[in-house]
Amino acid sequence: MSDAIVCENLVKVYGDIIRAVDGVSLNVPEGEAFGLLGPNGAGKTTMVSILTTLVRPTSGRAIVDGLDVAKHPEEVRRRIGLAFQVSTADGELTGRENLEVAAGLQGIRAPEARRRIRELLDQMQLAPAADRLVKGYSGGMRRRLELAVGVVHSPKILFLDEPTLGLDPQGRAGFWDYIRHLRKDTGVTLFLTTHYLEEADQLCERLAIVDHGKIVATGRPDELKQRTGGDTVVVKPSKGEDLTPILSAVPGALAVQVIAGAYRVKCDRGEAMVPQIVTACDRAGVEIVSVEIRKPSLDEVFLELTGREYREEGTEHSGWASERMGQMRGGRP
Amino acid sequence: MLRELGALLRREWLRYIRTPVWIISSLLVPVLYLILFGQGFNYPGGPAQYLGAPNYISYFAAGMVGFVALTMSLFSGANVIFDKGLGIVKRQAATPAPRSVIFLSPLIFRSLIALVPAFLVLGLAVLLAHIPGFVGLTVTGSVGGLGGFEIVIAVLVLALMFNALFLAFGFALESPQSYFGIVNLLNLPILFTSNALYPPGVGPDWLHQIAEYNPVSLCVNVLRENLFGSSSYYPYIPEVYLLALLAWAAAFISLAVVLGRRALRTP
Numbered sequence: 209m210s211d212a213i214v215c216e217n218l219v220k221v222y223g224d225i226i227r228a229v230d231g232v233s234l235n236v237p238e239g240e241a242f243g244l245l246g247p248n249g250a251g252k253t254t255m256v257s258i259l260t261t262l263v264r265p266t267s268g269r270a271i272v273d274g275l276d277v278a279k280h281p282e283e284v285r286r287r288i289g290l291a292f293q294v295s296t297a298d299g300e301l302t303g304r305e306n307l308e309v310a311a312g313l314q315g316i317r318a319p320e321a322r323r324r325i326r327e328l329l330d331q332m333q334l335a336p337a338a339d340r341l342v343k344g345y346s347g348g349m350r351r352r353l354e355l356a357v358g359v360v361h362s363p364k365i366l367f368l369d370e371p372t373l374g375l376d377p378q379g380r381a382g383f384w385d386y387i388r389h390l391r392k393d394t395g396v397t398l399f400l401t402t403h404y405l406e407e408a409d410q411l412c413e414r415l416a417i418v419d420h421g422k423i424v425a426t427g428r429p430d431e432l433k434q435r436t437g438g439d440t441v442v443v444k445p446s447k448g449e450d451l452t453p454i455l456s457a458v459p460g461a462l463a464v465q466v467i468a469g470a471y472r473v474k475c476d477r478g479e480a481m482v483p484q485i486v487t488a489c490d491r492a493g494v495e496i497v498s499v500e501i502r503k504p505s506l507d508e509v510f511l512e513l514t515g516r517e518y519r520e521e522g523t524e525h526s527g528w529a530s531e532r533m534g535q536m537r538g539g540r541p
Numbered sequence: 542m543l544r545e546l547g548a549l550l551r552r553e554w555l556r557y558i559r560t561p562v563w564i565i566s567s568l569l570v571p572v573l574y575l576i577l578f579g580q581g582f583n584y585p586g587g588p589a590q591y592l593g594a595p596n597y598i599s600y601f602a603a604g605m606v607g608f609v610a611l612t613m614s615l616f617s618g619a620n621v622i623f624d625k626g627l628g629i630v631k632r633q634a635a636t637p638a639p640r641s642v643i644f645l646s647p648l649i650f651r652s653l654i655a656l657v658p659a660f661l662v663l664g665l666a667v668l669l670a671h672i673p674g675f676v677g678l679t680v681t682g683s684v685g686g687l688g689g690f691e692i693v694i695a696v697l698v699l700a701l702m703f704n705a706l707f708l709a710f711g712f713a714l715e716s717p718q719s720y721f722g723i724v725n726l727l728n729l730p731i732l733f734t735s736n737a738l739y740p741p742g743v744g745p746d747w748l749h750q751i752a753e754y755n756p757v758s759l760c761v762n763v764l765r766e767n768l769f770g771s772s773s774y775y776p777y778i779p780e781v782y783l784l785a786l787l788a789w790a791a792a793f794i795s796l797a798v799v800l801g802r803r804a805l806r807t808p
């Protein structure tokens with residue numbers, strides 16, 4: 209099977225300083241669902257913009273459906289569909305009119321467009337609202353319309369940039385269903401970006417975790433989860449005490465990491481570790497606020513691969529990390 | 542290409558008809574000007590004072606048509622700025638539609654739609670002449686098919702020119718505030734350096750010299766010469782003014798094309 213998307217050492221520098229994409233190489237086979245997972249500002253949108261011909265790479269090559277995006281942008285645009293992070297639908301037009309304009313811009317003839325639009329409105333469950341102005345749509349309806357606009361011309365490759373940003377958990381789960389159906393029906397290659405770990409886990413066959421414009425890990429979600437190798441026990445001291453010597457000395461502790469003031473003890477079985485950790489801290493006279501067992505998950509992979517950098521780069525990033533991790537836990541079932 | 546253009550013109554049309562307040566106000570403003578200013582400034586005098594126009598209101602009403610073409614174009618760039626902000630321009634740029642179609646569709650639509658209030662004003666001015674208690678435009682020339690055609694083309698070209706100018710600002714600027722600053726800066730100087738409202742012989746010489754080259758004047762000259770059959774009062778025949786106006790339009794459309802391409806260029 210050939211590759212739908214190939215990136216070779218892709219770099220995008222903004223204003224000579226910001227390396228939004230910093231040497232990314234990846235390939236996505238035809239028909240695969242591939243995800244770029246990373247925090248806001250990791251360079252995900254820039255990656256999508258390069259692959260969809262909206263931004264020119266500073267260096268490196270991007271090939272979409274066998275065509276170099278910098279050399280054949282028109283041909284690439286014919287083959288791709290795109291759903292933006294923020295809804296681009298025209299609020300003063302109805303859902304159906306938005307789709308009609310989109311079909312016209314793709315050069316689709318009117319009778320064919322009408323049939324296709326009816327089909328899409330049904331699939332996306334927008335038929336009852338089809339003739340209402342989009343400015344009255346809910347967030348979920350706007351996302352579905354954005355998706356419908358992206359696929360009106362039945363593209364071979366579909367790019368979704370943070371497709372469920374701002375949706376509540378039900379809305380998100382519903383949107384994932386549409387994507388799954390779409391993939392089953394059309395076999396479209398999917399390239400999506402997200403900072404929701406669960407979304408990456410649910411929709412993607414393969415993932416690349418990105419941070420500061422670089423890929424830090426690639427693999428299937430289960431492979432990546434296994435990479436954390438066992439459980440993590442997270443210990444928070446009540447004051448700022450340094451627990452590293454105490455925790456490292458606990459039998460069974462494989463490694464100790466500090467991220468945002470919490471100590472993360474790697475071990476084979478968290479359940480067996482908790483009593484020992486509590487006892488060790490007690491003996492050392494350290495009061496602890498919480499002890500938590502974390503099973504291998506993408507959350508953990510993400511934090512381990514990128515967490516160190518947040519800490520090194522100061523308060524701005526650690527603030528982001530704690531907030532984001534709160535959201536991630538909240539979003540999990 | 543035509544299918545893509547059709548889709549974008551339809552979008553412009555739908556957006557236009559969904560803003561009734563703008564439609565009504567764009568039609569009412571020139572009508573009110575005609576009734577309030579036109580009736581109020583009904584200076585005495587005849588063809589000798591007004592370059593062949595039978596009275597001031599006739600002279601003024603022809604000028605109003607040019608003024609309407611100008612005001613109807615003032616907002617065209619603002620829509621582009623909003624479309625850029627909402628990601629609609631990016632959405633269009635990601636389609637295979639030709640770039641020229643994307644940035645020329647608002648120019649075409651806005652210029653055509655400007656003809657509606659422009660000729661509404663002209664028609665109303667003619668009508669007012671027949672209503673007791675009002676003064677209006679009296680057509681004293683014999684406007685034939687060619688004259689009528691020249692009048693429509695002159696107004697359309699003027700609308701194209703100003704729409705191109707203000708669209709160019711829309712493509713180049715990112716904030717609505719700076720856009721409206723520019724509009725505010727240009728609107729009245731364009732109007733007041735034209736001969737649309739001033740009777741000839743009023744005001745300093747230098748103003749009249751500028752007015753000769755002002756595109757609003759060029760358009761209005763085409764109208765006045767044809768409506769009042771007053772070619773003897775003008776140094777050139779209407780076709781000359783029309784050509785000069787076309788030159789203005791070509792310059793500003795080129796500017797809009799350059800800036801439109803730049804706005805859609807891949808960064």
